[in-house]
Amino acid sequence: MTYIVLGAGQVGIEISKILKTRGEKFIVIARTRREILPDIFTTPAKAQNSSELANIEKQPTAIINCLNAPYTKWKDLFPPLGRGPLEYALKHSAPIVSVSNLYMYESTLGPIGVNTPKSSALKKGQIRQQMWDETLVFISRGLQASEVRASDYIVSGQQSPLGDRFIPNLIKNRPPTVIGNPNAKHSWTAPIDVARTCLAIIDNKEFGDVWHVPTNAPKSFQEVADEVCELINASKISVKSLPKPIFYLLGVFMPIVKELRETAYQFDDDFIIDDSKTREILKIQPTDWSHLVGNLVSQYRN
DSSP states (O other): OEEEEEOOSHHHHHHHHHHHHHTOOEEEEESSOOEEETTEEOEEOOTTOHHHHHHHOSSEEEEEEOOOOOGGGHHHHHHHHHHHHHHHHHHTTOOEEEEEOSTTBOGGGSSBOTTSOBOSSOHHHHHHHHHHHHHHHHHHTTOOEEEEEOOEEOOOSSSOTTTTTTHHHHHTTOOOEESSOTTSOBOEEOHHHHHHHHHHHHHHTOOSSEEEOOOOOOOOHHHHHHHHHHHTTOOOOOOEEOOHHHHHHHHHHOHHHHHHGGGGGGGTSOBOBOOHHHHHHHOOOOOOHHHHHHHHHHHHHO
16 A cells, blocks of 8 residues: 655645655656655656556555646646646546645635635636635545645745745845835745645545645745845845836736736735644644754755
8 A cells, every 4th residue: 555646846846755664655746857865856746647647556545646737837737736636536446635825815804714705806716716615526426535725835945935046145144135114014835735735635535625734823925035135144134025016017028927916916915824623623833943944054054
């Protein structure tokens, strides 16, 4: 019996670390073969093809779908990446947990909980909601499935608001420029906590529902910058906001920036996750915030 981890990004790697520590047998599936941990290589496959997944493992213990699609191609590529694993899980009687985000919610009503009303204004939110609606159809057919939803990740990299355009500038004593209001509170979820939540759902057999990942108290860009400056013994630096006319102009020439226009509202006002249900039932607490910030800074200083 083998765990199937779909996707070798930040969450897939964290899940792999936990499963390796637990001594579990697992296979990580991605588009290409590469080493993600010492002696742990991905297995190439098209996750949207349930038959291709079955050729790799016909008796999966459980499936964790943490796949993503290019931000500019969600409409065409994302739904099949959800549907194929669902078909695979149903056919082989395996439970499945999928990783999602908060795009489908109406965020102006306060902290975002699992019962927060849905919004139809965001195209990407519609796609995410449609994928969950399709999961519910599979659940009605007997599939054991749940969905884990997280806020923006506190990670390094080009796609993270706290990544390549933020921390390195602070280390170089330069003011970072962000999209939105630098003083708006925002929830930052750790990929390790996404991984822990996925496995806790499987371990406790809590299927048929949506779960929000336990996340530390919200921090504004400016608060994070202040903490980083204190950590590196530097004077405080004021975070700048990218002027909206420039932001929209960049979208004319850069497709990824054009896509970000739709989700930029999350940084204009407070955007806070309500994870109380997960903490109460699954007994999970978020990873220590100071540890996460320290680890993020060390990745850019080493």
